[in-house]
Amino acid sequence: MFFLVIFTFNCAAKAGLSLNVSDSCPSMCRCAPEEVIHCNRAGLRALPGEIAASTVSLNLSNNYLRILTTNTFSNLTFLHSLWLDGNNLTFLSPGTFHALSKLRELDLSRNSRLTYLHANTFRGLLNLISLDLSHCNIFEIHPLLFSHLPSLERLDLASNNMRYVPQAFSNLSSLTRLSLESNHIEAIGRDSLKALESLYDLNLRKNRIWIIQDGAFTKLLRLGVLNLGHNFISDLPNQLFDGLIQLKTLHLEANRVTAIDCTFRLLLNLRSLYLNNNQISSISDSAFSYLNKLHFLHLSKNNLSSLPLRLFVGLPKLRYVFLSHNPWKCDCRMVWFLRWTVMSRGALQGLDCAFHIHHNTTALSIPQPGDPMDCTAPPELDSKDKCGAAGISTAPGHPAPTCKVLLLVVPFHTWYFARRWVSSAALL
Template identity: 40%
Template sequence: MTVITFTVSVLCLLPQAVLARWACVRACPPSCSCTAERSCSVLCDRSGMAELPKEFPCEASAINLEKNRLKFLSERAFGTLPSLKILTLDHNNISFITPGAFKGLSNLVELKMAHNEYISYLHTRTFTGLKKLLRLDLSDCNLFSIPDRIFIEQTALKELLCFQNNFRRIPGAIRGMENLTHIYLERNKIEAVAYNSLLGLGSLKYLNLQENRINVIHDNAFQDLTRLENFYLNDNLLSDLPRSAFRGLSRLKMLNLGGNQLVNVSKTWFSDLVELEVLYLDRNQLLNIEEGTFENLTSLITLHLNSNNLTTLPFSVFQPVYFLGHLYLFRNPWECDCSLEWLKEWMENYKLVRDIPCASPSSVAGLDLSRVVFANMNGTCVDPTDLNLTTPSSELTPTTENRFNSLISKLLQQELREEMGNSTESLRNGTLLESEEGQLSAGAGGQRSQLLLCCAVVWLSLGWISLSDVLSCT
């Protein structure tokens, strides 16, 4: 009796924090480990549990039960744990959660239940009692829907993670949740975004709808998302968007529309996105970008247009965002005519764009735009398709030196043909004797000075070269 009294007296003299740590370790469940450095954490992960422990330390602030074999959560499954903030149940075999299973966890702020493939149904009262819940993770379960009123008590909820389930529509339960800031719904089977799917989400900053089956977005579907900053709509089945799809999203900084089936880009889509910094339009089927599309994107830094069907990008379309830091244009069938001369100059001046292979015209097909030479005649660009050495002499080749050498080449070829016409029978078989080759070469070399003089006179008379050009070429 004296020993017990002495122990209690000593314990009473200990600081409250020390007592809490001692109680945490002392009440630790079997097959679990408990640490109490700053707060009481109960670690029961990877313990092979098929049932919950009968008791947990009442001081517990975090309980980790992931990667066990739990199948069933009864009512008040965890008892009363007023200090519990984080509960982790990821990677179990949970198939049924009794309504009120989390009663007694009045201060829980984060509940993780991801990767429970047998959870296909949730009762309206599943989360009863969790009035302070801020983050809920239901990712990679087997949910087809959730009741509309399931979050009626979770008014403080900020982050909802429901990616990789089987939702065919955006859960109606999230409507009006004015404190939600992050919603993860990627890799579901959502087919449409209705006009009322996202109503009342005035605090939302992050919305991920990528890798769904969305093919329709209704008018004004995003009208309440006035604080949205990051929006993922990539890898869906969108072939068109409402004219004012993103109206009012003036705080948006990143918009991903890549991996859809868009053919045209309307100038009305992005008119309100004055703070947009990154825009993905890659991996679509774009043929045309309407003039004025980017005119209000004064904050744009990165633009992805790669992997589309674009053949041209007129300066009038691109001009307002000429100060871009990153522009991705590869994997498009570019027609490298004079409409892209500005782009080549921009590439050379700023060194921020590369890999723009030309698909046409045939004279430059396979070349990168950076290697295409654009000629000018009286200040007007001449398309590479017109720069053909077999065309009449009135057409210009890219440079003065090339023009000069081209005419010399043609005159030499004519002389050679005349000599070859007087040669022996071997010429008819397409071959030359070495002696004949030497004679022809010598004949051509002997007339070079006359040809150069002839060329100079012709070009000078037409005003295409100056005397200094002639002297430099000779």
């Protein structure tokens, strides 16, 4: 009898809870029993008054909200997630979110009339982890705007109208992901990012960056992904990426780079390097020295006619190299590509050179002097390591042997003959 009473009480309690949730759900919204309320696309111009104080998640996306005041969310102290994206917000009163100390996720994206945020806009959000301000119309950020967000880990400021990197990151010691994509930023100063010592992913894609001061990335010792693609960068100084000792992926595609020297020499953990869609015509033979973890290299759509013989020496992990849409000159300077493909089992894509041999010959013919197919190469001198770095040991290079190679007429994709040709050439 005792257990029956307890059971009846629990059922009544659950029924009462269900009734409360149902009663507190605005008619134009959808509510779930876990205090989750969806009022998205409900035509709202103001916050419904029937929202329960116990609400944990509130979706107000794609409505017509314009102004939020200090009283708008004052009774929703249990909120963990709040979506306000896709509204007509024009102004957020200072302290709008002051009562939401438990809020962890705030989405304010796609409010195209939102141009400025007061220094105290986010006061009270001590536990906020994720903040989305993308696709607004923000052109200026107060230096103290994020000073109330000590727990923030993800910040999205993409697709705004900012012309410089905000000086508002000084208190974001927990930030791991920052997007400034698709703004109008032209320069990165040496102090612009120095406070972001926990940052892992930095997206500066699709800006107008053409100046990066020395030391701009020095403090980003944990950065793993850096995207500088689709900018106006033309020069890559040797010290540009100093400090990025943990960098794994680097995007520099669609810039105006013309030459590669020793810029990448200290990126010892780099796995993927995107240099496609530039204007690169020359690469130093030491350009990728010490990148012994490099796995993926994209060089398509540049102005390359050849690459130095030792470019891939010391790159045991390199497996994918993309080379299409370059004006390759297919002479003896490019022969080593085929040998590297066979010996390292790497995948070359886009090298439209046809290195040919006779079907019925066992030795390579020797061309006559003046023959356009004469690829007699003089002995190559030992080249000095232009990218030497203190504390990094390297094996001395060996001079390339004198080679005589005849380019004849058989399709490159005839792999069997290509392998025989490599074996023969190696004996010369």
